[in-house]
Amino acid sequence: MISTEDRKTPLYEAHKSLNAKIVSFHGWLLPIQYTSIIEEHNATRTRAGLFDISHLGKLEISGKDPKAFLQRLFTNNIEKALPGKIVYSPLCNENGGILDDVFIYNAGDRYILITNAATFEKDLAWIKKNCSLTPSPFPLPKGERVRVRGEDKGEGVVIKDINDAFGGIAIQGPASQQILSKLCEADLSRLKHRHFIETKVDGFYALLSRSGYTGEDGFEIFIPADASIKIWNDILEAGKGYGLIPAGLGARDTLRLEAGCPLYGVDTDETKTPLESGLERAVDFNKDFIGKKAMLEKKQRGLKEILAAFKMIDKAIPRTGYAIEKDGRKIGIVTSGTYSPTLKENIGFGYVSPDNSKAGDTFDVIIHGEKKKAVVVEAPFYRRTRLVRG
Numbered sequence: 495m496i497s498t499e500d501r502k503t504p505l506y507e508a509h510k511s512l513n514a515k516i517v518s519f520h521g522w523l524l525p526i527q528y529t530s531i532i533e534e535h536n537a538t539r540t541r542a543g544l545f546d547i548s549h550l551g552k553l554e555i556s557g558k559d560p561k562a563f564l565q566r567l568f569t570n571n572i573e574k575a576l577p578g579k580i581v582y583s584p585l586c587n588e589n590g591g592i593l594d595d596v597f598i599y600n601a602g603d604r605y606i607l608i609t610n611a612a613t614f615e616k617d618l619a620w621i622k623k624n625c626s627l628t629p630s631p632f633p634l635p636k637g638e639r640v641r642v643r644g645e646d647k648g649e650g651v652v653i654k655d656i657n658d659a660f661g662g663i664a665i666q667g668p669a670s671q672q673i674l675s676k677l678c679e680a681d682l683s684r685l686k687h688r689h690f691i692e693t694k695v696d697g698f699y700a701l702l703s704r705s706g707y708t709g710e711d712g713f714e715i716f717i718p719a720d721a722s723i724k725i726w727n728d729i730l731e732a733g734k735g736y737g738l739i740p741a742g743l744g745a746r747d748t749l750r751l752e753a754g755c756p757l758y759g760v761d762t763d764e765t766k767t768p769l770e771s772g773l774e775r776a777v778d779f780n781k782d783f784i785g786k787k788a789m790l791e792k793k794q795r796g797l798k799e800i801l802a803a804f805k806m807i808d809k810a811i812p813r814t815g816y817a818i819e820k821d822g823r824k825i826g827i828v829t830s831g832t833y834s835p836t837l838k839e840n841i842g843f844g845y846v847s848p849d850n851s852k853a854g855d856t857f858d859v860i861i862h863g864e865k866k867k868a869v870v871v872e873a874p875f876y877r878r879t880r881l882v883r884g
Contacts, residue, residue: 551614661722666712709753754874
């Protein structure tokens with residue numbers, strides 16, 4: 495239900511002009527679809543889709559020793575993010591529970607954090623709270639830990655809220671490089687996956703990365719909020735000969751599930767650690783971080799549940815909240831489920847007991863009171879065969 499308190503992204507009027515179906519999503523008014531979810535999904539897989547990602551949270555971390563600060567906050571090793579590179583990491587509390595999963599951009603003199611929309615305020619409060627806990631060889635002079643509008647200065651660290659200053663656009667799909675190259679100053683063929691550049695798109699500053707949430711080649715672009723509509727419209731114009739169409743949250747969700755990407759607040763949350771959520775690959779136990787002790791203790795005790803990818807054997811679509819059973823005994827719950835337009839199968843994620851989480855294990859999903867057979871598979875469900883470079 496749309497509330498009067500919902501925020502509009504810088505692209506809201508563009509969505510209205512395209513007759514998008516607008517919904518409330520974590521306090522933001524966003525398009526769920528323009529034509530149909532399947533049409534937008536298939537266009538992204540075969541040609542290109544254009545998405546509004548302005549709702550994602552945006553923070554800038556700078557100062558004299560921001561890397562040491564981020565190393566303590568995040569589970570992954572920030573050293574992996576060389577200048578111009580992005581590292582993905584959970585942000586956890588003392589119990590190892592996932593507060594958010596974040597993309598961290600190393601811009602050399604500063605780090606840019608891209609957070610989930612629903613968790614931005616919580617993330618910002620947590621980061622500020624832990625600022626004074628970070629040891630630094632370069633403390634600011636006594637009394638200089640002050641708060642001013644938009645930023646927080648702590649022990650050698652400056653935390654700046656840049657959320658409202660930038661809009662965000664993602665162009666995803668095999669034709670995305672060819673389309674965006676028409677407007678971008680930089681040579682995109684040289685940009686590797688999970689790397690970024692600061693350049694100009696359509697004549698405006700852009701923080702541009704080769705990344706996405708769809709399983710396709712593509713780019714995420716953060717641009718000045720007041721230039722967002724012009725850039726959006728000009729990208730659509732540049733993509734007319736390539737089959738580019740705008741795509742909404744509905745297609746974004748089916749695409750991310752096919753690509754095996756968990757959604758925060760649905761597949762992961764504060765009650766789960768990265769160990770249960772299949773995110774241990776983004777945890778470096780060789781360094782210190784908040785939640786490490788609790789995670790190691792849980793690992794030693796043994797996990798009670800694990801997030802598993804599955805596809806339906808029987809003809810039925812799994813949905814969030816459906817029970818999972820084995821031999822009549824409940825062993826878990828579905829967190830995400832959909833019909834896969836690409837695979838033409840019904841797929842899902844769910845937490846199950848560890849002894850039912852291996853590829854090939856079968857169980858029942860209870861759908862409208864009936865048992866429907868499913869089998870555990872390796873994620874991702876879909877993987878593109880090649881990276882298109884132009």
